[in-house]
Amino acid sequence: MTVTSRNACVSCNNKNCLINKNLNSKIVLRFTEERREIRCKKGQQFIMEGASVTGLFFLLSGKVKVSRTGLMGKEQIVRFASEGEIIGHRGFGTEESYPISATALEDCKLCYFSKESLQEVLRLEPSFTYALMLFYANELNKSEVKVKSLSQMTVRERVIDTLLYVNRKFGQTNGYISVILSRREYADYAGTTEEQVIRILSSLKKETLIFTKGKRIGLHSTQALQREIDEHNFYLG
DNA sequence: CCATTAAGAGTGT
DNA sequence: ACACTCTTAATGG
Incomplete structure (x- = not known):
């Protein structure tokens, strides 16, 4: 994994990204300077289940699978992610370790933000916090639909x-x-x-x-x- | 570039 | 679930 530091959010055209949608805010704009870009090769795992939460990822390009170890060590794929999606968000709040693993299905570019800088922007910018809350609510809904499909x-x-x-x-x-x-x-x-x-x-x-x-x-x-x-x-x- | 090998698809039991 | 064959992708000279 190679890590570079550069603010490219302003010139980024990924409209699915939550940060991209909130760049009109000065606070969010300043927050984007904390961004780290990470390149990840196909097959590489960049979040490990059980590892302590250090931050959160936005998928810039590529495809990712998000999985969890189920009963008897059987892998359970929770969801797939494409460009603009947030990965590792469930590690926030009271959790101190990631409940999931994330693996690149092809070469990926990821935007990484530390937990601290993210928590700061969430406290300072209500519109961004609200947008993230909507995202969480939607994720919860999807996961409930998935439970239904698996059981029925x-x-x-x-x-x-x-x-x-x-x-x-x-x-x-x-x-x-x-x-x-x-x-x-x-x-x-x-x-x-x-x-x-x-x-x-x-x-x-x-x-x-x-x-x-x-x-x-x-x-x-x-x-x-x-x-x-x-x-x-x-x-x- | 071709040959060898490894990984994954597909099928029958 | 397991064993097996066939196909395709990866490796290395």
């Missing part, structure tokens, strides 16, 4: 749900989902096993709902896939 959906539905989620998050290039994940990683997100994912993907392929090429997966009809999950939601109310 069938394995097949969870795999479809995972495909749609990853597709929504990263989009497509040449018809294929724009991120390369192993079947194992799909399984770790869907809360199932690699074999189950492989089998369900081959059924979906036979039903011409998806197509694959190596690790790449393309969706023929997101509507048709979505429909299968919607029916489920209908019966649940």
Whole structure:
């Protein structure tokens, strides 16, 4: 990991970034001078579960998986992150160690802010604090929806749900989902096993709902896939 | 560039 | 879940 120090927030065009949206504030602007840029290679883990919290990351470019060690050491992928997203935010508040690990799925650039400087700006700038609070509320909602999907959906539905989620998050290039994940990683997100994912993907392929090429997966009809999950939601109310 | 090897996909039991 | 084959990606000369 190489670390450089430079304030590039003013010239940064990442509109998804919470800091970028609040640069009109003088306090936030001064805070951005505390930024450290970190480069991270594919496969590298930059947050380790259980490590003490030193700060928080904003993803400038690249893709990241956020995971947690579940029961019996099985990896559970909590979410994926793309450009502009906050990583490591759950370590704030009363926690003193990160509850999750974060690993680069491809080469990444990360913006890092220390816990101290972040806490200062949160105390001084209510509009920024409010924006972060909205973000937290939204994250909580998403995690509740995920609990529901894990507990009430069938394995097949969870795999479809995972495909749609990853597709929504990263989009497509040449018809294929724009991120390369192993079947194992799909399984770790869907809360199932690699074999189950492989089998369900081959059924979906036979039903011409998806197509694959190596690790790449393309969706023929997101509507048709979505429909299968919607029916489920209908019966649940 | 090609050959060897390692990693991951896919299938049957 | 395990064992196996086949395919693709990574490595090194």
